[in-house]
Amino acid sequence: MIAPEVAQRLASVGPGTPMGNLLRRYWYPIAAGPELNQDPVRLLGEDLILFRSGKGELGLIGPRCAHRGLSLAYGIPQENGLRCAFHGWTYDTAGQVVGMPFEPACLPLYITAYRVQELGGLIFAYLGPEPAPLLPRWDSLVRTDATKRVEFTTLPCSWLQCVENIMDPVHVEHLHGHYNNYFRQRRGIETKVLPKRHVKMEFDVKRYGIYKRRLLEGQSEDTYEWQVGHPLLFPNILGLPTEDRMLLDYRVPIDDSHTNDVSYFAIRPENWEPLDPLVRVDYDPLTYDESGRVEGRDVGRQDEMAFVAQGPITDRSRWHPATSDKGVVLLHRLLLENIERVERREDPLGVIRDPEENEPMIQIDPGPKPGGWMATFMGGQFKRDVWELTGWTGADQPSGASSPQPAMS
Ligand code: FES
Numbered sequence: 207m208i209a210p211e212v213a214q215r216l217a218s219v220g221p222g223t224p225m226g227n228l229l230r231r232y233w234y235p236i237a238a239g240p241e242l243n244q245d246p247v248r249l250l251g252e253d254l255i256l257f258r259s260g261k262g263e264l265g266l267i268g269p270r271c272a273h274r275g276l277s278l279a280y281g282i283p284q285e286n287g288l289r290c291a292f293h294g295w296t297y298d299t300a301g302q303v304v305g306m307p308f309e310p311a312c313l314p315l316y317i318t319a320y321r322v323q324e325l326g327g328l329i330f331a332y333l334g335p336e337p338a339p340l341l342p343r344w345d346s347l348v349r350t351d352a353t354k355r356v357e358f359t360t361l362p363c364s365w366l367q368c369v370e371n372i373m374d375p376v377h378v379e380h381l382h383g384h385y386n387n388y389f390r391q392r393r394g395i396e397t398k399v400l401p402k403r404h405v406k407m408e409f410d411v412k413r414y415g416i417y418k419r420r421l422l423e424g425q426s427e428d429t430y431e432w433q434v435g436h437p438l439l440f441p442n443i444l445g446l447p448t449e450d451r452m453l454l455d456y457r458v459p460i461d462d463s464h465t466n467d468v469s470y471f472a473i474r475p476e477n478w479e480p481l482d483p484l485v486r487v488d489y490d491p492l493t494y495d496e497s498g499r500v501e502g503r504d505v506g507r508q509d510e511m512a513f514v515a516q517g518p519i520t521d522r523s524r525w526h527p528a529t530s531d532k533g534v535v536l537l538h539r540l541l542l543e544n545i546e547r548v549e550r551r552e553d554p555l556g557v558i559r560d561p562e563e564n565e566p567m568i569q570i571d572p573g574p575k576p577g578g579w580m581a582t583f584m585g586g587q588f589k590r591d592v593w594e595l596t597g598w599t600g601a602d603q604p605s606g607a608s609s610p611q612p613a614m615s
C-alpha cells in the first residue's frame with residue numbers, strides 16, 4: 207500500500223511542490239524545428255511563450271504582457287525580442303522590457319523568463335534555480351551518422367504513469383502480447399505474436415538512472431538484455447538503443463494530469479544512403495474508438511493507452527503493488543530520496559555539471575548487438591507485424607518509404 211500523503215507527494219508537479227522542485231532540476235524538450243510561431247508552452251504547471259528573435263535567439267517568457275495583460279502568443283518577433291501586439295512593449299529573451307514606444311522612457315520591468323537551449327533539432331527548457339546544470343548531450347541527439355525524427359503526442363494523464371511503465375517489464379507479455387493479439391482478432395487481423403514469459407527481472411541504479419534487465423523463458427543468461435538491459439534516464443526518459451535505431455522517449459510533465467510524449471529517433475541508414483540533415487517533426491495525436499477508448503494499434507500506442515487508461519492521475523493509495531512491481535517501487539523510492547536531496551540543496555540523480563563528462567556526448571547506445579530484445583521476445587515475425595499494424599516502413603523493411611519504429615518499453 208502507498209500512503210495517501212506519499213501518493214500526493216508523487217503526483218503533484220506544480221511550482222512549490224516537493225516533486226515540482228525535484229523535476230525543475232532537469233531540462234525538458236518543449237518544441238522542435240527552426241520555425242516557431244510564439245506558440246504557448248505549458249510545462250510543470252506553468253504557462254509560457256516560446257519565441258525566436260530576429261537575431262535567432264530563443265526566449266521562453268511569461269504568457270502575458272506586463273502593460274495590460276495581452277497574451278504574448280500574439281507577439282511579433284523583433285531583432286531585440288518579442289513585441290506585444292497591443293501597444294508594442296517589447297521583451298528580450300531575459301524577460302526585460304526593452305521598448306515602450308509611446309512612453310517618454312522605458313520603465314525597468316521584467317516578466318518571468320527561463321533558460322532555453324537547442325540540441326539535435328529539439329528545443330529544451332530549464333525552469334529550475336541557478337546555476338543551471340548542463341543540458342545532457344545524449345548520443346542520439348549529437349551523433350551525425352543517423353537520420354533524426356521526432357514525434358510529439360499529448361497524453362491526458364500524469365507523467366509518472368508514463369514513467370512507471372518503463373520500470374515494468376512484465377506488461378510487455380500482456381499488453382504487447384495478449385492484448386495486441388486480442389485487438390487484432392477483433393479487427394479480423396491474423397494473430398501472430400507469441401510472447402515469451404519473463405523468468406527474472408533486475409534493476410541497477412547507475413550514474414544516469416535505472417537499467418532494467420529481463421530474462422525470458424528459454425534464454426541463457428548471457429543475452430544482452432539480461433547482462434546490460436536498457437535505461438530509464440532519471441527522471442523521465444526511456445533510452446532504447448536497438449540494432450539499427452536509437453530511441454530517446456521523453457515523458458514531459460505538462461502539469462499534474464497531462465504529459466507530452468516526445469519520441470526522438472536516430473535511425474542509422476542501412477546502406478550508406480545520404481542522411482537527411484533536417485529533423486522531421488510529426489504530431490501524432492491519440493485516436494479513440496466509438497466508446498472513447500484509446501486505440502492501441504501498435505506497441506507505442508498500447509503503452510500510451512495503458513498510461514491514459516489508468517485515469518488522469520491514478521490513485522496510488524488504492525493500488526496493490528505486487529511482485530511484478532519491484533521496479534515501480536524502486537522508482538518511487540528513488541524519486542522520494544531525490545526530493546530529499548533537493549531539500550538538502552544537493553544535486554539529484556543524473557544531474558551533470560562537468561563539461562568533460564558531457565562533451566562531446568554521453569554514450570547510451572553501446573553499438574551493434576546480436577538481435578534486438580523485442581525481436582527475441584516476440585520472435586522474428588514481430589517486425590513484420592509492426593509494419594502491418596502501423597505502416598512503419600523503416601530501413602530494414604522489405605519495401606516502402608520511411609517512418610520509425612514505435613516506442614517500446
Ligand atoms: S498590453 Fe502589451 S503593450 Fe499594452
Ligand SMILES: [Fe+2]
Binds near residue numbers: 371378505614
Ligand atoms: Fe510497453
